Amino acid sequence: MFEIQSVSKSYAKSAVKAVEDLSLTINDGEIFGFLGPNGAGKTTTIKLLTGILSPDSGSIAIDGISLKDAPMDAKRRFSFVPDTPEMFSKLKASEYLNFIGDVYGTPVEDRKNRIEFYSRIFEISDVLNNKISSFSHGMKQKLFLTASLISDPQNWLLDEPMVGLDPEAAFNIKELMRSRAKEGKTIFFSTHVMEVAEKLCDRIGIIKKGRLIFIGTMEELKKKDSSKSLEEIFLELVEAKSSVKTVQE
Numbered sequence: 001m002f003e004i005q006s007v008s009k010s011y012a013k014s015a016v017k018a019v020e021d022l023s024l025t026i027n028d029g030e031i032f033g034f035l036g037p038n039g040a041g042k043t044t045t046i047k048l049l050t051g052i053l054s055p056d057s058g059s060i061a062i063d064g065i066s067l068k069d070a071p072m073d074a075k076r077r078f079s080f081v082p083d084t085p086e087m088f089s090k091l092k093a094s095e096y097l098n099f100i101g102d103v104y105g106t107p108v109e110d111r112k113n114r115i116e117f118y119s120r121i122f123e124i125s126d127v128l129n130n131k132i133s134s135f136s137h138g139m140k141q142k143l144f145l146t147a148s149l150i151s152d153p154q155n156w157l158l159d160e161p162m163v164g165l166d167p168e169a170a171f172n173i174k175e176l177m178r179s180r181a182k183e184g185k186t187i188f189f190s191t192h193v194m195e196v197a198e199k200l201c202d203r204i205g206i207i208k209k210g211r212l213i214f215i216g217t218m219e220e221l222k223k224k225d226s227s228k229s230l231e232e233i234f235l236e237l238v239e240a241k242s243s244v245k246t247v248q249e
Contacts, residue, residue, distance in 0.1 A: 001025070001026065001027055001028050001062070001063055001064070001155070001186055002024070002025070002026040002049060002060075002061075002062055002078075002155065002157075002186065002188055003024075003025050003059075003060065003061040003062075003064075004022055004023060004024040004025070004045075004048075004049070004058070004059075004060050005023050005058055005059045005060075005061075006021055006022070006023055006057065006058040006059070007019060007021075007022045007023070007045075007048060007055045007057070007058030007059070007060060008020050008021055008022070008055060008056050008057045008058060009044055009048060009053060009055050009056055010056055016209075016210075017210045018041050018044040018210050019041045019044050019045055019048065019055075019207075019210045020209075020210040020211050021058075021211070022041075022045065022058070022207075022210075022211070022212055023058075023212075024205060024212065024215065026186055026188050027186065028154075028184050028185070028186055029181055029182070029183075029184045029185065029186070030181065030186055030187070030202045030203065031177050031178070031181050031187045031189075031200055031201050031202050032186075032187065032188045032189075032201060032202065032203055032204070032205065033189060033190075033191055033196070033197035033200065033201035033203075033204040033205070034046075034188065034189065034190040034191070034204070034205050034207065035190070035191060035192060035194070035197055035204055035205070035206045035207070035234065036190075036192070036206055036207040036208055036238065037192065037208070037238050038192070040207045040208050040209060040210070040238070041207045041209070041210040041211075042159070042190040042207060043083065043159055043190070044210075045190075045207070046080075046157060046159050046188075046190060048060060049062075049067075049078075049157060049188070050075070050078075050080050050157065051067050051071055051074070051075060054068075061074070062074040062075075062077045062078055062155060063077045063154060063155070065077060076104065076151075077153070077154055077155055078153050078154070078155035078156070078157050079104075079147075079148040079149065079150075079151055079153040079155075079156060079157065080148065080157045080158075080159075081141075081144050081145055081148045081156075081157070081158040081159065081161055082144070082159050083159040083160040083163065083190075085137070085140040085141050085143070085144040086140070088132055089131070089132045089133040090131065090132075090133065091131065091132055092128070092129055092130060092131055092132070093124065093127060093128045093129070093130060093131075093132055093135070093143050094115075094128040094129055096132060096143065096147060097111075097115050097119075097128070097143075097146065097147050097150060098111070100147040100148075100150050100151075101115075101150050101151075104150065104151035106150050106151050106152075110152075111150055114149060114150050114152065115128075115146065115150060118145070118146040118149050118150075119146050121172050121176075122142035122143075122145060122146055122169055122172065123142070123168075123169070124139060124142050124143060124146065127139070137164045138164045138165055138166060138169070141161070141163075141164050141165055141169075142165070142169055145161070145173065149176075153185070154185055154186065155185065155186045155187075155188070156177070156180060156185065156186070156187045156188070156189075157188050157189070158173075158187070158188070158189040158190070159189070159190050160189075160190055160191060160192070161173055161189055161191075162191065162193070162196060174196075174199070174200055177189075177200060178200070181202070194230050194231045194234050195231075197218075198218055198230055201218070202217070203215065203216060203217055204216070204217075204218065204221070206234065206237055206238065208237070208238050208239075213237055213238075214237060218230065221233060221234075224237075
């Protein structure tokens with residue numbers, strides 16, 4: 001469970017708040033999609049949840065553990081997949097996976113079984129002895145996804161996880177999200193693709209200019225205007241204007 005209470009965050013030299021007075025609870029057994037246009041505050045919120053950034057005000061708890069007061073205990077309760085998997089490039093993939101296992105204190109046998117299982121699902125088992133620097137963006141993403149599941153986390157936090165993945169890998173992520181939610185685990189992921197959120201999420205939150213402007217189910221979102229598609233409703237909420245122009249012969 002993630003609990004965000006009245007959190008605000010501004011960056012240095014900017015009077016504009018990247019996140020403003022955000023309150024949000026994501027429950028156990030729930031797949032929660034976090035949507036918004038570029039620059040809306042999605043990644044900032046995720047960095048606050050992970051402790052990469054500290055809020056200017058408000059509080060964050062993970063499974064009831066304060067991220068401020070007990071940061072190490074709170075961070076052991078989740079795993080994180082960033083939107084740009086560009087770290088640890090000098091390590092071999094197997095070295096990185098074992099490093100993550102060490103960080104979380106995952107028993108050797110459990111670690112071995114999970115690495116084997118998830119690396120096979122994401123089709124990287126045959127390149128685990130290669131250096132990460134030799135991987136494509138998609139392969140790095142698959143590696144980070146594999147690593148994030150080594151500890152069998154109660155809370156799975158993902159920032160734009162489908163970007164750069166082939167259709168099979170994207171399908172497998174969705175299936176893993178569903179299966180983990182059925183086990184009572186929490187999944188929080190950001191996306192800008194309404195179709196993905198519609199098929200996966202129990203609830204969604206929409207953020208605009210740092211403020212939460214909608215939270216609820218897809219059915220509740222549809223009730224805003226039953227004559228329009230979810231994508232049209234979303235675009236109206238965030239006031240996104242189409243840049244597509246009709247070319248007439």
